[in-house]
Amino acid sequence: MIRSLIAILALTGAAWAAERPPTGLLARQGPLPATIPLQIAAPEGRDYAVLLGDPGDPVLAGYLRGGEVLRLLAPPGDHALSVAAGPPDAWRGLPDLFGDGARTLPDRIALRIAGDRREGQALTLSDGDGGLRITDREGRVLCQIAEWTGEVRTLPTPGGLGLRVIEGELSVRSRPCD
Template sequence: MIRLLILLMVLPVAAAARPVTGLLEKASPLPATIPLQVRAPADMDHAIILTDDQGTPVISGYLRGGAVLRLLVPPGDHRLTVASGPAQDWQGLPDLFGAPAIVLPQPLPFFIDGTRREGQAITLSKKGDGLRITDRQNRVICQNAGWDSTRVVKTLPSGTQFRYVERRLDPRSIPCD
């Protein structure tokens, strides 16, 4: 009985565990294939949330102060929301840090153009008590494909040898200009 009482006293005070830098939640059914990179100041942690034009969350990530968040996101024009606060104030995804978040007024485009996956790289900096976006660049990944060939020799039980070249398509993703 005493243990239960102590547990009930501790539960409302306990905060959500601090996540590692990376994906928090993906709500979109579309495949996440387009790059997003976010850099932010080291003194606070940040929650990065992308929403669609109706305000529905698409994907979210957690950025520990001083780290770089790299996510693959679904295609579309997404609004960026950033919530920041001390690591000990993290309350989980719905409540974030308990403080107001900043919302980028214009949606960011994430799309595929032929063999190019066009994403975004963003740098956040301190502005008074809040944050501002000081740099935004396109982050592009090119999808290249090449053939990989292997010579194969097979011997049948009768002793006859078959020789042929086995070809396999080998797709690669590389950063491009």
């Protein structure tokens, strides 16, 4: 009888808890490409689940171990930011998070593409008397740089005129803007 009870409790506990993930991306969905930099830091002591978009159907979900920095590429748009916090051993996985649900922070996160610039944000979360809130916000901007590599050749034509041919490849790279 006792062995049966222990087996039932062990199975229930195994289904309830999930393995603690590393800091990083948990899930991404939606049609837009994730190209905008988003960086979030939070204090030590607890872990955090970060949801970008509607808490019931986020476009992006990340896991942040307290004291570390979560760096993601996110889709453009004005997104709600929801955060769930809890002890590392209370992680239940998506969608249960830490068991209490996620709290949507009052400020929306604006992520934009403007010309050759991808305008993201770096956020710092803190845990105070009023709960979790954004205490520091700074822009993170990446510039896209187009590079052309190629050559120009002149080919002879039957009439004796030279035909100029440009062959090459266009590539795009990103770097932090000045």
